[in-house]
Amino acid sequence: xxxxxxxxxxxxxxxxxxEISQYAHFCHHCGTLQSAPDELPLNQKMDKLWxxxxxxxxxxxxxxxxxxxxxxxxxxxxxxTVSLLAVNKTVFIVRNWSKIKPVFTWNxxxxxxxxxxxAIAVLASVTVHYTTQWLNVSIFSGNVYYFPFFQKYRFAxxxxxxxxxxxPAVTEEFGFRGFMLRQFLAITDQQQALGITSLLFAxxxxxFLSLFWLIPFAWFLGYVRxxxxxxxxxxxxxxxxxxxxxxxxxxxxxPYPIPNxx
Amino acid sequence: MPDITIILEYNLNLIPIxxxxxxxxxxxxxxxxxQVNQASYCTSCGYPIxxxxxxxxxxxxxxxxxxxxLDEYEKKIxxxxxxxxxxxxxxxIWAFIGYHNGVDLATKNALLxxxxxxxxxxxxxAVWSKAKPTAALxxxxxxxVIINVVNLVADPTTIIKGIIFxxxxxxxxxxxxxxxxxxxxxxxxxxx
Numbered sequence: 481x482x483x484x485x486x487x488x489x490x491x492x493x494x495x496x497x498x499e500i501s502q503y504a505h506f507c508h509h510c511g512t513l514q515s516a517p518d519e520l521p522l523n524q525k526m527d528k529l530w531x532x533x534x535x536x537x538x539x540x541x542x543x544x545x546x547x548x549x550x551x552x553x554x555x556x557x558x559x560x561t562v563s564l565l566a567v568n569k570t571v572f573i574v575r576n577w578s579k580i581k582p583v584f585t586w587n588x589x590x591x592x593x594x595x596x597x598x599a600i601a602v603l604a605s606v607t608v609h610y611t612t613q614w615l616n617v618s619i620f621s622g623n624v625y626y627f628p629f630f631q632k633y634r635f636a637x638x639x640x641x642x643x644x645x646x647x648p649a650v651t652e653e654f655g656f657r658g659f660m661l662r663q664f665l666a667i668t669d670q671q672q673a674l675g676i677t678s679l680l681f682a683x684x685x686x687x688f689l690s691l692f693w694l695i696p697f698a699w700f701l702g703y704v705r706x707x708x709x710x711x712x713x714x715x716x717x718x719x720x721x722x723x724x725x726x727x728x729x730x731x732x733x734x735p736y737p738i739p740n741x742x
Numbered sequence: 743m744p745d746i747t748i749i750l751e752y753n754l755n756l757i758p759i760x761x762x763x764x765x766x767x768x769x770x771x772x773x774x775x776x777q778v779n780q781a782s783y784c785t786s787c788g789y790p791i792x793x794x795x796x797x798x799x800x801x802x803x804x805x806x807x808x809x810x811x812l813d814e815y816e817k818k819i820x821x822x823x824x825x826x827x828x829x830x831x832x833x834x835i836w837a838f839i840g841y842h843n844g845v846d847l848a849t850k851n852a853l854l855x856x857x858x859x860x861x862x863x864x865x866x867x868a869v870w871s872k873a874k875p876t877a878a879l880x881x882x883x884x885x886x887v888i889i890n891v892v893n894l895v896a897d898p899t900t901i902i903k904g905i906i907f908x909x910x911x912x913x914x915x916x917x918x919x920x921x922x923x924x925x926x927x928x929x930x931x932x933x934x
Contacts, residue, residue, distance in 0.1 A: 505933050506788035508781030513788060513931060522927055526920065529880075540888065548895040619855045621848045667923060672877035675870075679881040683888050688856045691863070 525667045532663040535572045536680055539565065539655065547686050555633055562647050569655040580662045583705065586712040594716060597704065601717040604700075605724035608693045615689060627729045641726050649719035656681045656698070657705040657714050665706075674702045697721070772798075773805055774933055786933045808932055815925035819875045822918030825911055826868035826882050833861035860889065875922035883915040 490499045495512035506513055520528070546552045546561040573580065616623045626644050630636040656677055664673035682694035701714045768777050769791065776786035783790055787805070790797045840853030863885060871878035890908060893900040928934060 501785060504785035505931075506783055506785050508779065508783050508785050511783035511788045511790060515931065519930075522924055525923055525927065529919070529923065536884065540891070544891060544895065619848075619851045621851075668876045668926060672874045675874065675877040676880050679877075680884055683881075683884055686888070686892070688859050691859060 520666055528663045528666050531572070531575075532660055532667075535568065535655070535660060535663075536684070538568045540684055542568065543684055543686060553629070555630070555639070558629075558643055562643065562651070565655075566647075566651050569651055569659065572659050573654060576659060576662070580658055583658055583662065583709060583711050586710045588708070588710075593708075594713065597713050597717045598720045600700075601720040602724050604693075604697060605721045606728075608697075609725060609728050611693070612690065619689070625729055626726065637726075637730055640730070641723065644726050645719055645722040649715055649722055652681070653701070653705075653711050653715045653718055657702055658711050661702055661705060670706060674699055674706070677702050773802060776933075788932070805932070805934075808928060808934060812925055812928055812934055815921035815928075818914075818918045818921040819871065819879070819925070822879050822882070822915055823868050823871045823875075825914060826864050826871060826878070829882070829886060830861045830864035830868060833857045833864060837861060860885070876919065876926060879915060879919045879922055883912065883919065886911065886915070 489502045491502045491514075492498070493500050493507035493510060493512060494514055496507060496510040498507060498509040500507050500509070500514070504514060542561060542564045546557060549557075551557065552561060613623055626640055627636070630640045630643070633639055660680070661673060661677045664676050667673070668676075678695050678698035681698040682691050685694055687694075701717060704717065705711050705714050768779060770776075771778050771784040771787060771789050771791070773789040774784060774787035776784065778784045778786065778791070782792050789801055793801070834857065837854050837857030840857055841850045844850030844853055864882065867878045867882045867885070871882070890901065
């Protein structure tokens with residue numbers, strides 16, 4: 481309910497400059513609709529939606545190429561995939577650079593906050609590690625590891641950290657929390673934008689069993705990105721989460737060859 | 743949200759509804775029923791409180807037309823919501839068929855687990871679509887497309903099976919997503 485008398489904060493009407501309640505949808509004097517400054521017309525919202533879907537469609541196609549085509553399961557295939565994904569993200573970020581530029585800055589840098597988010601990421605990763613191991617063994621009678629893929633190459637551990645922890649943390653945060661979340665925030669409310677981005681981020685990993693942790697993890701990354709108005713805390717969290725997974729493999733599941741669990 | 747019939751009812755009797763509630767300073771808006779100061783326009787819906795009878799009539803007509811548009815959007819959203827329930831049921835059926843036809847225990851468990859997860863996801867999206875239709879329908883469409891892509895990779899012949907039905911579902915989802923965004927904007931802009 482909007483009562484002029486109950487509001488102390490005022491704003492000016494966008495059409496007649498009359499002072500009106502900041503909660504008023506319409507000017508009481510001239511009747512003009514007072515849209516939010518960032519509120520887009522319907523056709524522009526649709527354009528943003530289709531742009532986000534185009535981004536996601538390309539992203540999904542590239543992930544499917546790597547996920548399902550055997551000849552891509554080499555380090556060269558990995559490099560091609562990561563490069564294609566990076567190009568896709570760069571194109572869409574550059575196209576919208578003026579709008580999304582603010583979230584790529586890190587003006588209010590805080591060390592305690594960074595430590596807190598890092599601790600949350602590491603704890604979440606440990607929990608997910610044990611839970612997925614248990615689920616994989618219970619359902620699939622085996623486990624999936626990253627290291628065997630890199631094992632045959634020189635600097636295997638470094639390659640693994642680069643391709644599992646560093647590159648996904650940077651590119652996925654740029655693409656999903658940098659570009660895509662911004663698109664959906666322009667289309668719908670914050671809660672729905674967070675929901676869509678989290679679900680699409682989880683789906684693109686093409687692992688239905690991992691949805692149980694991917695969705696809340698992505699939601700939290702999106703929440704941090706909105707709360708802190710920067711993607712960099714998210715990048716660090718994502719990196720720490722993935723690095724913890726790598727370290728589990730390198731420290732505890734070492735020495736290789738890594739067998740399937742009975 | 744005011745019902746269309748209520749709007750029409752008040753439309754026939756505009757003046758009496760503007761009853762003052764606080765020493766003739768506050769009035770109930772005949773269009774949105776919000777309490778507003780006796781200003782020129784309602785701050786909630788833009789109703790011309792001190793306008794001419796013709797202006798008030800035009801406003802009510804426009805609002806009535808918007809309400810009809812909104813009802814149309816709601817119908818499309820509801821249909822897509824029913825598809826989400828339907829997809830949830832289909833996945834659940836496939837879970838049991840997969841479990842029954844699986845060659846070994848690992849395959850049986852995997853098919854059961856994946857299909858139960860998908861069924862639950864569609865069910866959650868269907869329920870969520872009542873409160874947050876845009877997010878639920880976009881996610882539902884994407885999930886449906888991904889399942890078909892995965893099936894296509896596993897067995898290319900699956901894409902042909904029920905192709906018309908698949909295209910129709912995708913088309914209805916796209917229509918419903920457009921409707922959900924339009925409805926959200928209409929509600930926000932006009933406080934419907």
